Amino acid sequence: MDLDLLSRQLMDRFQHEMPLCAEPYKTMAAALGCDEAHVLTCLHAMDQAGTLSRVGAVFDHRRAGASTLAAFAVPATRLHQVAERVSQYPEVNHNYAREHFYNLWFVVTGPDRPHIQRVLNELEKDTGLTPLDLPMLTAYRIDLGFSLGETP
Amino acid sequence: MSVCISRSEDALARHLIELTQAGLPLVNDPWAWLAEQLHLSVEATLDLLKRLQAEGAIRRIAAVPNHYRLGYRHNGMTVWDVRDTDMPRLGALIGAQPFVSHCYRRPRQTAWRYNLFAMVHGRSSDEINHYREYLRQLLGDACVADEMLVSSRILKKTGVRLPQAPR
Numbered sequence: 174m175d176l177d178l179l180s181r182q183l184m185d186r187f188q189h190e191m192p193l194c195a196e197p198y199k200t201m202a203a204a205l206g207c208d209e210a211h212v213l214t215c216l217h218a219m220d221q222a223g224t225l226s227r228v229g230a231v232f233d234h235r236r237a238g239a240s241t242l243a244a245f246a247v248p249a250t251r252l253h254q255v256a257e258r259v260s261q262y263p264e265v266n267h268n269y270a271r272e273h274f275y276n277l278w279f280v281v282t283g284p285d286r287p288h289i290q291r292v293l294n295e296l297e298k299d300t301g302l303t304p305l306d307l308p309m310l311t312a313y314r315i316d317l318g319f320s321l322g323e324t325p
Numbered sequence: 326m327s328v329c330i331s332r333s334e335d336a337l338a339r340h341l342i343e344l345t346q347a348g349l350p351l352v353n354d355p356w357a358w359l360a361e362q363l364h365l366s367v368e369a370t371l372d373l374l375k376r377l378q379a380e381g382a383i384r385r386i387a388a389v390p391n392h393y394r395l396g397y398r399h400n401g402m403t404v405w406d407v408r409d410t411d412m413p414r415l416g417a418l419i420g421a422q423p424f425v426s427h428c429y430r431r432p433r434q435t436a437w438r439y440n441l442f443a444m445v446h447g448r449s450s451d452e453i454n455h456y457r458e459y460l461r462q463l464l465g466d467a468c469v470a471d472e473m474l475v476s477s478r479i480l481k482k483t484g485v486r487l488p489q490a491p492r
Contacts, residue, residue, distance in 0.1 A: 184395075187388045193371050196354050209353065216351050216388065226389040227348025228355065230341075230374065233384045242431065242442075260481040268481035271402065271474040275437075278402070278474070279481075305437050311412075311430040313420025314443075315384065 179207065179215045180224070191228070231316070239289050240282040241308040244275040245300065252276060255300050264292050275305060337363065338377055348389075397446045401453040401473040403460060404439035411467035412441065418463055419443050424456050438470060450475070 420428035
């Protein structure tokens, strides 16, 4: 889908941060050289089209807890079954099939590390597969969105 | 009257999260709407938001696009085996690229040699291949091996949501 110019400008300019002041859309409109009504119309249209996820705060629920990126190397015939088992956990919020020897990648989030370990141990026992356990050591960039502009 | 006296800041923050995690209504003054819901002044609401952001509980306050619906349907998890001593400099460099959404250092394991992860997104497989090539040039000799794991299927993707708590 092609973005119209305003929605592209809006996202590129404000997906990282929007003004924390009264009537923020007025400030955003001024920055883009248009009217507040245009900004709101554009956001409504994006909302309708599903291209706007939301306007608001992105919370770091993991800050006080623990998480890890885990992966299984699943035989192709069992991928669906193992993926279902993994997705059942409310602790798993991302679960992706990827083209690799390690073909199932998921993020486990919980209140503390022992909780994460219990989930991984259960999964290992249930599936007979040993997970890769790759907790974050350093964050160089944490989901601040990415540019919709031109490629380098 | 300050609401912080009658309710702890934690309870207030939790209420704010519950009200806003699915997004604010698209009205002229969303902060005034939020202030009304929290029974706070607009100023106190903005102060609370700024405080939560300064503490790190809020990563950002923004207009968040749905990249997938915008046509960014290709994502690649690029993984790199980077010399440990070069990691601080190169991790920061890779994380600063505009087409990277996440960039983390993770531990090597016996069956896993890669210690730097960067997610790239694009509208075509050509686009993400191009990004990978670009990152490879940035890393240069400090990187001895790399792979890009493209997603064949999203099996589950939900934001981490707080369960509703009784108030």
